[in-house]
Amino acid sequence: MTGDTPFLRVENVSKTFEGDGVQHPSIHVIDNVSMDVAAGEFVVYLGPSGCGKTTLMRTVGGLETASAGAIYLGGEKVTGPDRRKGMVFQAYTSFPWFTVLENIRYGTKYRDDIGNAEKEEVSRHYLELVGLKDFADYYVNRISGGMRQRVAIARTLAASPDILLMDEPFGALDAQTREFLQNQLLEINREERKTTIFVTHDVEEAVVLADRIFMFSARPATIIEEIKVAEHITGERDIASKETEAFFYLRNHVRDLMRREARRTEELAQRELMAPEAKST
């Protein structure tokens, strides 16, 4: 590691959810994970369901506290959530009482770095960037799931975070919408160059979006491989990148890793079900 501080540093982070000693046993979720992320990088956390990706991402965002280790953003220790760490969740979090534009505008509400006129400008900019200009005045309950996620992304970007943390944002969408949004995210990324951590368990999604993939093991999550996608798939990234030789190669490689870890996850689940403390409940 070089002498200068990386943009984001995850340093020997471990996380155990303490049990209550009665019904819920303690769960060791993350085991000594370290990584550096450079400014502007698009990093993907890939791993089987339940391995601890969400937990790690939430820890980076300050929504969980690490049991050991620490996170540094811009050299500063992360102690809680704030505007520097923007989040997009899988669940629809756009506010139903607001219209599309009002939701996006809400992202600028607590900014003290810009005035009202500029906030309005920023909101409209992101409204257009996610392609929802024609739906500005629609209540979010009336638009599709894919559109709602675009609202959530725009709202987070409008807050101008230092890092964008996305937890399976397209996880609940159908395959076509998902691909469309992946493409749009690549476009947005070209324009914004926002440092991003994107969590998914979808191999193709990981490979097409990532500059770098961190492949996690079954729980407790450890990094089993770091895949430098950007070194293989060079140049402009878009949905057509899925047709390249390099993409196939990486996808197959990552898929094999995923299969192995998914099997281990399944075995782990079975063992836990048969464990004595689980039987009694």
Add this chain to the structure above:
Amino acid sequence: MNIRDLFVYRGTSTSRADVVLAVCAFIGFIGFWYAVAEFEIVSQRYLPLPHRVVTALHTMLTEQNFIEDIWISVARVWGAFLLSAVMAIPVGIWMSSYRIVGTLTEPIVDFIRYLPVPALVPLLIIWFGIGESSKIAVLWMGTFFQLVLLIADDAKRVPREFIEIGFTLGAKPRQITWDIVHRSMLPKIVDNLRITLGWCWTYIIIAEIVAANAGIGHAIWSARRFVKTPEVMAGILTVGIIGLLTDQVIRLAHRRMFRYL
């Protein structure tokens, strides 16, 4: 639409059909009442003909100053209701915001909530006398503790993600309480207030029967002394109509205010 659909298990209906059926049910009910009274299946001394009740109401309004009783009851109900609401809403949200507040208050609130209000009336009269303050106290006791728990419960149901999004957009707890928690649960608050207002009408009649020299409850109780059954029923009918009307008005306002639902 097809009439048959109405008989299908968990079938659908149209709002038009619903209205027609509701009116039919009402007419059927009145008709049944007429029949029972007309043929004296029950003596008319106990069950007067429906139109006698309406005439009694008319006489009360024009000759017995009943309108004043109505205003007094309405004022008491709304006074106590508003007092309950402005206290219960912030306290309920506060209980859901900090574990320490919730854990300390919930057992007490839960206990008081189960105390039967009629049993508290004598005590409240000892404490507050028979003036207005004891009426307000009865209604407040009967609604505040219920409402505060309903509010706390709804506040807890605000999706955790909404609150977390608030933090990551840079909001402070106070801003999250106002901009997200309160706003997210507002439709539920209005619903709960509507229900609470209904309880207030139950308790006001009890309070006015026990100790009052004005109000709808008092009018009903005075009429009873002379076995003026039509007047008693007219009083009850008045409460029913006021209750139904306010309920419908609030429902309408709810639909207007929360078009996004």
